[in-house]
Amino acid sequence: MQRIVIIGSGFAGLWAAIGAARKRQELGKENALEIIVINKNNYHGIRVRYYEEDLLATQIPLSDLLTPIKVNYQIGSVTAIDFIHQRIEVTTKGSTVESIPYDRLVLTAGSHLFTPAILGLQEHAFNIDTYEAAKKLNKHLHTCFKKNSGKSHTVVVIGGGFTGIEMACELPTRLKNIAQQSGVATDQIRVIIIDQHEIGSTLGLNPQPVILKALHDLQIETRSNSQVSSVSSTSVTLQSGEVIDTQTIIWTAGMRASALTDLFLAKKDNFNRLFVDDYLRIPTSLSCFAAGDVACAKVDDQHQSVMSCQHARPQGRLVGHNVVADLFNEPMIIYRQEQYVTILDLGSWGALYMDGWDRKVISAGALAKKTKININHHRIYPPLTKNAHDLFTAAAPIIQPIPSILS
Ligand SMILES: Cc1cc2nc3c(=O)[nH]c(=O)nc-3n(C[C@H](O)[C@H](O)[C@H](O)COP(=O)(O)OP(=O)(O)OC[C@H]3O[C@@H](n4cnc5c(N)ncnc54)[C@H](O)[C@@H]3O)c2cc1C
Known part of the structure; x- marks a missing residue:
């Protein structure tokens, strides 16, 4: 054998x-x-x-x-x-x-996830790299919104690439829902995304204006070209000297x-x-x-x-x-x-469907979101029928066509 x-x-x-x-x-x-x-x-x-x-x-x-x-x-x-x-x-x-x-x-x-030697990052930052890490973040967010917890309602996402943007854009709705469940006012919620380069620049020049508009519309604050110098359990300090009070720092870069x-x-x-x-x-x-x-x-x-x-x-x-x-x-x-496409989730704003290596924008908003949901909830799943024939059919050694925008 x-x-x-x-x-x-x-x-x-x-x-x-x-x-x-x-x-x-x-x-x-x-x-x-x-x-x-x-x-x-x-x-x-x-x-x-x-x-x-x-x-x-x-x-x-x-x-x-x-x-x-x-x-x-x-x-x-x-x-x-x-x-x-x-x-x-x-x-x-x-x-x-x-x-x-x-x-x-x-x-x-x-x-x-690669964690560089930034003071306090390893000890204090959350991440969404594994199921366990994502679950830990979720639990922490609920703790922050417990009534009279005295905890900050500011969330800082470090990394303005693909994962950081998806995470940041998901947060406004998610935090509002948690706040409402806990009977906490939503006006204290702040989401800030930080990157050492221009936010979204790693995705290329074509999609960047759409990404920045979505962040603006979702009232997410941005700090482009900003290096993080240290992180603690209660703050993020930037090299510019700015100190952001927060108990939730999410590292997504690298x-x-x-x-x-x-x-x-x-x-x-x-x-x-x-x-x-x-x-x-x-x-x-x-x-x-x-x-x-x-x-x-x-x-x-x-x-x-x-x-x-x-x-x-x-x-x-x-x-x-x-x-x-x-x-x-x-x-x-x-x-x-x-064929190469990129589909970026932009939370309640929608999504962004980009084609090719220069990421030409094909669709932005609700239509692209439909495709993103279809991919995340259906297409990337293996057949769940526990049936060998179904699994083998899905595993043919071919490149399956990429879904076009769903109407
Ligand atoms: C938050 C997030 C969002 C993302 N969004 C997108 C997206 O929208 N589109 C996209 O295309 N990609 C996305 N990605 C990237 C995508 O998830 C990865 O490219 C993909 O998971 C890679 O698949 P893989 O099988 O190579 O590795 P993984 O999915 O990481 O699987 C590796 C497996 O190996 C196991 N393993 C590791 N080391 C060992 C060991 N020593 N012994 C035994 N087992 C081991 C792990 O437990 C794991 O089960 C995202 C990633 C993250 C974290």
Whole structure:
């Protein structure tokens, strides 16, 4: 019996597992190949929704997705890889270390928020990088609005990129709802977004004016070109000398690929991602593949993939197909993904639908919001029917067309 080990069950890892099981069935190799997923948690996390208040539907049990397709899984953290003997080390909850051999390895361990050495940031800032962090923020916000809590109703979001803008734009409505539930006046609510560059500039010149208008209309204060010098439990201090009183600081700036990429003797980019070849293999370790936020892959003749589920999901489906094909000397498929769109949630203002790498604005407001909700609530979900046929159908190793604006 041969074995494929997949590290991680996020957008890339889950689809790698389903794609691999699909190909295994197609080749009639069910009795010759075991597929096992190692993940830190027992769920597939819908990470792109962690800026939202309602997190109920963001954890899908792995048993619902992997058991129907006969993929095994183990909860634990991969801590070491022995490339010579082809084994990984997994640390499970009771600190037990287990060694698992592999014939092919797929690295889909994703990314994490990068926290720079700003005084107090690590200790006092909240974030929305994981389900647990998003839940902790939610609980804290409710605490701040408890009657007579004496806590500040100012929320500061640091980072004016994609995640920071989505978080900030969600807050006015969310805070008003919490305040009303607690019988607290809403006129004390302040939301401030800070960035060391122009807010929204990382998304490009085309969408920036729309983003700034949405922030203005939502009465979100902005501090562009502002460096944060320190953070405490009660304030944020900027290098300009401005001190903002707040007990809620949300850090959203900067992502890095999983530290497991450091174990590979391979070329990496500035985000710590491994450069992969056209088949999503790691060139220096050909029995190892990578996809999603740990991989820097060529999407067309000019561009490389970005850390996004738009790239992680198709890469997952394709890497699943390729890893099984490679094991049984079948042809692999070249990864290319030419179409690129960005859809930014702007809270109660709506959303922004942008096309291409220069992010030309296609639609802004309520219409774009409909598409964003469709993506976040339906399209990025795997079939929840616990049915192998449905899962395999959704895992075809193809690039699915991107939804156009819904009317
Ligand atoms: C708030 C927020 C909003 C976002 N919005 C968007 C958006 O609108 N559109 C978009 O395209 N992208 C968005 N993203 C980015 C998107 O979520 C990521 O690009 C995507 O999750 C990457 O998928 P992945 O499978 O590579 O990694 P992940 O989804 O991070 O999954 C990695 C998995 O690996 C597991 N893991 C990690 N290390 C280990 C280990 N050592 N051992 C075992 N398991 C391990 C983790 O527990 C996790 O389950 C957003 C991200 C955030 C945080």
